[in-house]
Amino acid sequence: MVYDTVITDSHVILPRGIVDKNIIIDDGKIVGFTHDLPTCDHKINGNGLISIPGPIDTHVHYGVYSSIDQAAKTESHAAAIGGITTMMRMLRLGTSFQSSLQAQLDAASKTHYVDYTIHASIFSKQQIEEMKYCVEKKITSFKIYMNLGGDVGHVYMDMPPYTSEIEAETVEVNNQIVEETVKNAASLGCPVLVHAEDYESCACGIKTAKEKNRDGLSAWSESRSPEFEAKAIRTVCKYGRDYGCTLYFVHIGSERALRQIKEEREQGTKIFVETCPHYLTLSYEKQQGYLAKVMPPIRTQKDNEAIWNALSNNTIDTVGTDHVANQLKLKLGGEDVWDALPGFPGIGTVIPILLSEGVNKNRFSLEQLIRFTSLNAAQIFGMYPKKGTLDKGSDADVTMIDLKKENKVSSDLFGGFSDYIVYEGMNLKGWPVKTIVRGHLVAEDFEVVGKLGHGKFVERPVT
Ligand SMILES: [Zn+2]
Structure with missing residues (x-):
């Protein structure tokens, strides 16, 4: 043979x-x-390198500032160079799924270098009713944004394919929408991803900070206190317990939020927790300018340490990037921190950051790393054992890493849509050098060698 x-x-x-x-x-x-x-x-x-199961980025925003037919090209390019073999898109539609989802799927199907799948965001009663339709389309996880409503309800949706106009909308994700989404997801057997920040408190915090003429990333953090995260966590966990729904908290970056999650777990809530590289490496105490503006905000160095500890003792399950494919002219369009666009790119740097600052600094082992970059995500989101492991029978998604390789981060390393990166100039030790998706070499030594369109949509059954 x-x-x-x-x-x-x-x-x-x-x-x-x-x-x-x-x-x-x-x-x-x-x-x-x-x-x-x-x-x-x-x-x-393999040249004596280490082969790890293909990393899954659980949290990626692309298709918002350039449409998915283009964004898939640029962002899966960055993913491939960064060693990511599956990217999970946070799809946001201002319309109904029945009218718009298929066009998004079709446009995405020809231009990915790596595999991908979708979490569907829910903003309205109509979309709640369409969750079953999403499941039929093999999209089996849903996202809710508890930070969007009232004065802070504006959001950019994903663009319709082959267009170039940014889609601004205003939404109201009130407790009723949250509760109904959780209830419906539980009956469908799907997890709900939660952006946990209480929008009423945030609106109030921002108003106060602006009245005091505060500026900078510290003001941004203060205006969206970790207490507002804790409040939203309490609210949604009650629904999670009432309906027996699995909750997945995205981008947890504060010690306060971790403490609240611990309490809710003790009360029997089924919870998974994701953090992002920026909550491990950035704080408003050290970071200048507005580039690192993100929701929830980066906090203090003490919070960074709490997040590292939660990874080493396995109370955090996954690391996603919350990658936002935007550009500097959009990011810094205004005068102050309030006008700056939140979110920044990160899909190319997550693996090197975890290797350099995690594995190589003995904060956790390689075995732990593969759990929170691959295995746990595959299990939580219905992709295991197809993804998440190098066991016999699974997809041959293999990333080869060199723990000794050193390189400085720069934005043009990745070939994404973004023209900046918050980690510019940072020296990292430990890089992916070969990215293999279903047996095909897609990237090698910072160069994409794969075929456009090789990446396939990962159909996910209900687990
Ligand atoms: Zn996000």
């Missing part, structure tokens, strides 16, 4: 430990491990 591909000479991280064997790939799947070299069409030399 002639196999498609063999990856030779790498240290393979399996759930049961590290094995030094060749990875045999056929038809995009891992079919076995050997010491000898079977006949094959392609050979990928």
